[in-house]
Amino acid sequence: MAHEELLAGLRQAVLDCDEPRAARLAREALDTGMPALRAIDGGLVPGIQEAGRLWDEGEFFLPELVGAAGAMKAAMAVLQPALAGGGSRELGRIVIGTVQGDIHDIGKSLVATLLAANGFAVSDEGADVPVERFVTRARELDADLVCASALLTTTMVQQRTLVEALRAAGLRARVMVGGAPVTPAWAAQIGAAGFADNAVAAVAVARGLVRS
Amino acid sequence: MSVLRPRVSVLTREQIEAVVADAVRTLETVGFFVENGPALELLGAAGVRLDGQRAHPSEGQLRHALATAPPRIVVYDRDGTPALDLGGDAVHFDPGSAALHVLDPVTRRRRSPTTRDLAHLAWVTEGCRHIAGGSTALVPSDVPEALGDRWRVLLALLHGRKPMATGTFQKDGFAVMHRLLAAVRGGDEALRHKPLAIFDCCPTPPLKWSDLTCQALLDCARTGVPAELVSMPLGGITSPVTVREMIVLHCAESLSGVLIHQLAGPGSPIIWGGSPASVDMRHGTTPMGAVETMLVDVGNAQVGKHLGVPTHAYMGMSDAKGLDFQCGLESGVGALLGALAGVNLIAGPGMLDFETTQSLEKLVLDNEVCGMALRAVQGVSETSAGEAVDLLRQVVEVGSFLAHPHTRAHFRQELLIPGRTIDRGSYGDWEAAGGPDAWASAHAEVQRILARGNPAPLDESLQAELLAIMTAECARLGLPGLPADPLP
Ligand code: B12
Numbered sequence: 092m093a094h095e096e097l098l099a100g101l102r103q104a105v106l107d108c109d110e111p112r113a114a115r116l117a118r119e120a121l122d123t124g125m126p127a128l129r130a131i132d133g134g135l136v137p138g139i140q141e142a143g144r145l146w147d148e149g150e151f152f153l154p155e156l157v158g159a160a161g162a163m164k165a166a167m168a169v170l171q172p173a174l175a176g177g178g179s180r181e182l183g184r185i186v187i188g189t190v191q192g193d194i195h196d197i198g199k200s201l202v203a204t205l206l207a208a209n210g211f212a213v214s215d216e217g218a219d220v221p222v223e224r225f226v227t228r229a230r231e232l233d234a235d236l237v238c239a240s241a242l243l244t245t246t247m248v249q250q251r252t253l254v255e256a257l258r259a260a261g262l263r264a265r266v267m268v269g270g271a272p273v274t275p276a277w278a279a280q281i282g283a284a285g286f287a288d289n290a291v292a293a294v295a296v297a298r299g300l301v302r303s
Numbered sequence: 304m305s306v307l308r309p310r311v312s313v314l315t316r317e318q319i320e321a322v323v324a325d326a327v328r329t330l331e332t333v334g335f336f337v338e339n340g341p342a343l344e345l346l347g348a349a350g351v352r353l354d355g356q357r358a359h360p361s362e363g364q365l366r367h368a369l370a371t372a373p374p375r376i377v378v379y380d381r382d383g384t385p386a387l388d389l390g391g392d393a394v395h396f397d398p399g400s401a402a403l404h405v406l407d408p409v410t411r412r413r414r415s416p417t418t419r420d421l422a423h424l425a426w427v428t429e430g431c432r433h434i435a436g437g438s439t440a441l442v443p444s445d446v447p448e449a450l451g452d453r454w455r456v457l458l459a460l461l462h463g464r465k466p467m468a469t470g471t472f473q474k475d476g477f478a479v480m481h482r483l484l485a486a487v488r489g490g491d492e493a494l495r496h497k498p499l500a501i502f503d504c505c506p507t508p509p510l511k512w513s514d515l516t517c518q519a520l521l522d523c524a525r526t527g528v529p530a531e532l533v534s535m536p537l538g539g540i541t542s543p544v545t546v547r548e549m550i551v552l553h554c555a556e557s558l559s560g561v562l563i564h565q566l567a568g569p570g571s572p573i574i575w576g577g578s579p580a581s582v583d584m585r586h587g588t589t590p591m592g593a594v595e596t597m598l599v600d601v602g603n604a605q606v607g608k609h610l611g612v613p614t615h616a617y618m619g620m621s622d623a624k625g626l627d628f629q630c631g632l633e634s635g636v637g638a639l640l641g642a643l644a645g646v647n648l649i650a651g652p653g654m655l656d657f658e659t660t661q662s663l664e665k666l667v668l669d670n671e672v673c674g675m676a677l678r679a680v681q682g683v684s685e686t687s688a689g690e691a692v693d694l695l696r697q698v699v700e701v702g703s704f705l706a707h708p709h710t711r712a713h714f715r716q717e718l719l720i721p722g723r724t725i726d727r728g729s730y731g732d733w734e735a736a737g738g739p740d741a742w743a744s745a746h747a748e749v750q751r752i753l754a755r756g757n758p759a760p761l762d763e764s765l766q767a768e769l770l771a772i773m774t775a776e777c778a779r780l781g782l783p784g785l786p787a788d789p790l791p
Contacts, residue, residue, distance in 0.1 A: 152584035152585055153539075153584045153585065153587055192473075194507060194513050194515075197537065197540055197541065197587075198587070201587050243451075243472060244403055244442040244444065244451055245442070245448040245472045245473070246448070247448075248448055271657075271659050272403040272404075272659075289586065289587065290587060
């Protein structure tokens with residue numbers, strides 16, 4: 092298959108949320124000698140950008156957005172090892188989880204998925220995550236951002252503890268918080284650097300935080 | 304002569320049986336995951352096939368559990384008077400539970416709730432005649448998190464007579480919540496005999512029991528406090544997106560709950576409840592006002608009735624952010640469908656924004672919604688055939704029934720007389736009153752209720768006993784004393 096055709100195919104596989112096809116085309120691209128970076132920039136990125144555009148226009152819904160992200164991820168898994176400099180394509184490294192005592196993980200997972208789809212390296216620690224675990228992972232990964240979700244009035248305070256613990260540990264990671272009880276005022280009060288009340292906004296805030 | 308009860312159903316009998324069969328097969332083959340050690344032991348001892356922490360009950364084991372679950376539960380108010388009769392097609396309402404925020408009527412924006420808000424919510428609930436049950440519907444932010452669940456029960460007991468729906472946030476919450484309830488009732492056995500509170504117990508979709516909520520289920524079963532299963536398939540995220548499959552998942556999770564519960568306390572009261580939602584695919588939110596959510600709720604109630612257990616649903620709430628068209632639409636349609644479906648306990652009044660925000664003003668408006676739904680299910684009262692002919696013969700000359708004894712004898716039973724928030728006056732009256740909107744008339748009604756003070760003060764010695772229990776609990780948790788005035 093000609094390179095142009097392969098790139099169009101990759102773009103379409105992302106838009107069709109077709110993980111196996113995206114991975115297969117990525118392998119074909121490498122086999123035909125296409126540089127991994129070209130496949131990403133010329134195929135996958137236009138695909139995910141188009142998905143974002145369709146989302147903005149109200150044509151795409153969450154299942155499609157998440158599906159496109161999945162197809163992108165499948166292709167990236169093939170291309171990543173072939174990239175010179177390994178993880179150089181990352182926008183930033185993120186540790187994310189739901190705080191201890193709280194098992195609500197749906198919103199957190201949605202945020203994690205969209206962050207990953209948008210080029211962040213995301214380490215999802217799951218739910219019921221102790222503060223120490225967030226700190227350890229942030230240190231291990233030299234994270235840019237630690238994201239904490241809380242859905243209960245009674246567990247929200249863990250977010251404050253997290254901000255303090257990261258500061259005490261002398262880590263550079265900034266904190267972004269979210270979840271139904273969390274408000275911008277709370278985020279400001281505990282000294283969190285970022286807040287968003289939905290997953291799409293979380294990506295924009297994360298971008299801003301790693302850039303600044 | 305029997306009266307036709309207006310009714311709504313979404314499943315035929317054959318469809319219900321097929322749903323149950325799918326749910327049973329799901330439990331047999333896929334099983335359910337249990338994080339709680341004691342529950343796993345119970346299941347193992349009862350011969351349920353365990354594969355690690357995954358339980359695979361047989362149909363026989365599930366049927367056996369259903370057979371010991373009572374078909375009817377009566378819940379009594381603080382004074383010991385029957386208040387909720389959960390069974391058959393009886394319908395009752397209680398405020399939607401455990402909101403994160405309260406809607407401030409002045410700013411019309413949400414803010415953090417305080418102990419005073421919770422007390423006021425109980426007062427307003429007392430003042431809503433169509434809302435038979437209470438609920439610990441706010442989580443006050445002015446008390447330490449460790450007290451979150453139990454402080455609410457104290458407040459509900461000090462400020463209201465109606466029985467309450469509540470729940471634990473921490474594993475150690477149940478014991479002291481139970482102690483408070485038993486103190487009011489006059490002992491553990493008296494409380495078992497005359498329940499005063501219902502505890503929500505939520506499985507984690509799909510098909511999992513967390514340590515905390517499973518513990519609540521066990522605690523309820525052992526003490527005879529009614530447990531309310533709150534299975535919440537979220538269509539398209541934690542459940543298949545189709546309405547029927549959501550009902551199947553709800554049935555499977557609820558059956559798993561009945562099994563654990565009845566093993567821990569055979570014959571203990573348990574309610575087939577739920578808070579499913581069909582997910583909004585644009586915002587990823589969990590709309591309680593979506594029509595598919597309501598279809599699932601009606602289906603769940605049909606399944607629960609078929610299996611012979613009392614039913615519950617979160618209906619009659621809205622995802623609007625204020626008291627607007629969407630708010631009235633979703634609350635009204637939900638409450639009416641729930642009542643027509645014969646859901647025994649409908650939790651929802653007052654709630655907005657995906658179950659996150661309580662509003663006292665919405666509560667008094669919803670009181671009218673509930674009144675209307677309850678009137679609707681009473682249907683057409685049976686009078687004797689031929690009565691109309693007689694009446695018309697008598698009156699045809701006069702031309703009006705207004706002065707006729709028949710009108711005086713019947714209008715109070717026949718007509719739902721609305722409260723002050725429903726405007727049936729003339730345009731001129733409305734204009735003269737300053738043209739109030741829903742917010743204004745609801746706020747005035749709330750103020751009227753609050754101005755009367757605590758409508759249900761507790762007997763002084765009991766009050767002292769409850770405060771002593773809470774003071775001891777604070778000491779146990781290392782707090783210097785009561786964190787806020789529970790009698791604001
Ligand atoms: C689903 C649900 C559950 C499920 C969770 C399943 C799961 N795997 O997550 C189950 C059944 C397990 C559950 C259990 C309980 N729940 Co619950 N639950 C909910 C419900 C209905 C929806 C939450 C949800 O998933 N929404 C959909 C997602 C997509 O939205 P989201 O989480 O808000 O996330 C979005 C944003 O907030 C943001 N965001 C989220 N996280 C983050 C993080 C960052 C960094 C950023 C930037 C953004 C961000 O982006 C997300 C995507 O757009 C809420 C009500 C509500 N509307 O929040 C109650 C609710 C949170 N639960 C509640 C309660 C009380 C409980 C229980 C204690 C009940 C009980 N007594 O058993 C237990 C808690 C157990 C525990 N220790 O955690 C209360 C909380 C009350 C309070 N004041 O604290 C609520 C508000 C319902 C209510 N009114 O009663 N629950």
